[in-house]
Every structure is written in structure tokens, then in C-alpha cells.
Amino acid sequence: MVERLSISIDDSTKKKLETLKRKREKNTSELIRDLIDFGYELAKSEVDMETIKVWIDYLAKRQHMILDIEHWRVIFSEIEKIEDHNFWGHMEEIGLSHSFQYKMKGLDSIEKILRYVEKANWYEIKEEGDGVYTLILNDPKIKRFVKVFLEKVFEGQGIKARINEGFGKLIICSG
Structure with missing residues (x-):
């Protein structure tokens, strides 16, 4: 079963969404589903967002x-x-x-x-x-x-x- 979902977003969020769509080459529905899956996995790991940001900072630049x-x-x-x-x-x-x-x-x-x-x-x-x-x-x-x-x-x-x-x-x- 597929459920339709409507959300309201401000201009800043809309710009972020458009940037992500371009970078990932996905439409809005695909991207939102991916982001929900990602958020769900993060929530299961019980790691806070600040820790994730620091880990990305440590690892993404390969230093x-x-x-x-x-x-x-x-x-x-x-x-x-x-x-x-x-x-x-x-x-x-x-x-x-x-x-x-x-x-x-x-x-x-x-x-x-x-x-x-x-x-x-x-x-x-x-x-x-x-x-x-x-x-x-x-x-x-x-x-x-x-x-x-x-x-x-x-x-x-x-x-x-x-x-x-x-x-x-x-x-x-x-x-």
C-alpha cells in the first residue's frame, strides 16, 4: 500500500531539498524515502546527531x-x-x-x-x-x-x- 504525505517546508529547507535532489539525481519521493530510511537507521543506532557530525568531520576528509x-x-x-x-x-x-x-x-x-x-x-x-x-x-x-x-x-x-x-x-x- 502506498500512502501520500504532504508536508510544509520553508525556503531554506526547499533549497536544501533541491540541492539533494540534484546531487542524488532522484525525485522528491525517492529522496524523502531514502532520508526516512537513513533517519530510521540512525535512530536504531541510538547515536546522537552531534556525534554523527563529528564522525563525518573526522572521516570524510580522510585525515x-x-x-x-x-x-x-x-x-x-x-x-x-x-x-x-x-x-x-x-x-x-x-x-x-x-x-x-x-x-x-x-x-x-x-x-x-x-x-x-x-x-x-x-x-x-x-x-x-x-x-x-x-x-x-x-x-x-x-x-x-x-x-x-x-x-x-x-x-x-x-x-x-x-x-x-x-x-x-x-x-x-x-x-
């Missing part, structure tokens, strides 16, 4: 990659053993370069940066209040990696933050 957590843990069990200053110097440079990229995206506070990076699944944030955040790491072996990265991101933006270590966690304090 990040998807890595199985088991690969991640094996890699970091080896990285944990590295005491090469050259390696950690490169990690600092990467943090500094990200500080600029994040600033250009409007990520210019401790909370915004931590929330954005959280979408990469390195840690889960527990907000303690008064500018204090506990990062529960997905593996204790990534502590130094995350700490070095965040220190340089904050430094590159001139953000005053202290990072204290716990077992399997980092505690970030503003100021």
Missing part, C-alpha cells in the same frame, strides 16, 4: 581512520615502551597542529575540545563541575599519548589547563 579497538590496544602496548624523544616530539607537534585546526572549527575551550576528541573513543568524560573533567581512558596504556596530545592542543591555543594522572584516567582542571 582520520577507523581502527579496531584490539589493534589500538596492541599498538599502544608497544608505544607504552617507547622512550624515544623523537617519537614524543612528533606527538607534541601533532598536538600543536591540531590546536590550530580545532581553533578554526570553533573548538576554543577545554570543554569543547574534550567533547570533540571524546567522539574518537579515546576516553569517556565525567564532568566533575567547576571546570574539572575526568577522562576515563578506554585503555590505561594510552594515558601518555592522550596527555601529551591534549597538553599541546591547550598550549597551542593559550588555554590554561592542568592534567593530572590517575590509574586509567586523566583529570583536567582549568586554570
Whole structure:
């Protein structure tokens, strides 16, 4: 059975719809059915729209990659053993370069940066209040990696933050 559906849209939505129709080479009915299917799959996944947007930002420009957590843990069990200053110097440079990229995206506070990076699944944030955040790491072996990265991101933006270590966690304090 086919059911007809009428909807009202404003000019901005109409322009978006026309753009999508052109890009996808579909008529309105086909496109709306596809979008409903897509929305349904998103709703089933229980992933919020902000997370989806960050994942797209991470992956669409091909500057990040998807890595199985088991690969991640094996890699970091080896990285944990590295005491090469050259390696950690490169990690600092990467943090500094990200500080600029994040600033250009409007990520210019401790909370915004931590929330954005959280979408990469390195840690889960527990907000303690008064500018204090506990990062529960997905593996204790990534502590130094995350700490070095965040220190340089904050430094590159001139953000005053202290990072204290716990077992399997980092505690970030503003100021």
C-alpha cells in the first residue's frame, strides 16, 4: 500500500531539498524515502546527531581512520615502551597542529575540545563541575599519548589547563 504525505517546508529547507535532489539525481519521493530510511537507521543506532557530525568531520576528509579497538590496544602496548624523544616530539607537534585546526572549527575551550576528541573513543568524560573533567581512558596504556596530545592542543591555543594522572584516567582542571 502506498500512502501520500504532504508536508510544509520553508525556503531554506526547499533549497536544501533541491540541492539533494540534484546531487542524488532522484525525485522528491525517492529522496524523502531514502532520508526516512537513513533517519530510521540512525535512530536504531541510538547515536546522537552531534556525534554523527563529528564522525563525518573526522572521516570524510580522510585525515582520520577507523581502527579496531584490539589493534589500538596492541599498538599502544608497544608505544607504552617507547622512550624515544623523537617519537614524543612528533606527538607534541601533532598536538600543536591540531590546536590550530580545532581553533578554526570553533573548538576554543577545554570543554569543547574534550567533547570533540571524546567522539574518537579515546576516553569517556565525567564532568566533575567547576571546570574539572575526568577522562576515563578506554585503555590505561594510552594515558601518555592522550596527555601529551591534549597538553599541546591547550598550549597551542593559550588555554590554561592542568592534567593530572590517575590509574586509567586523566583529570583536567582549568586554570
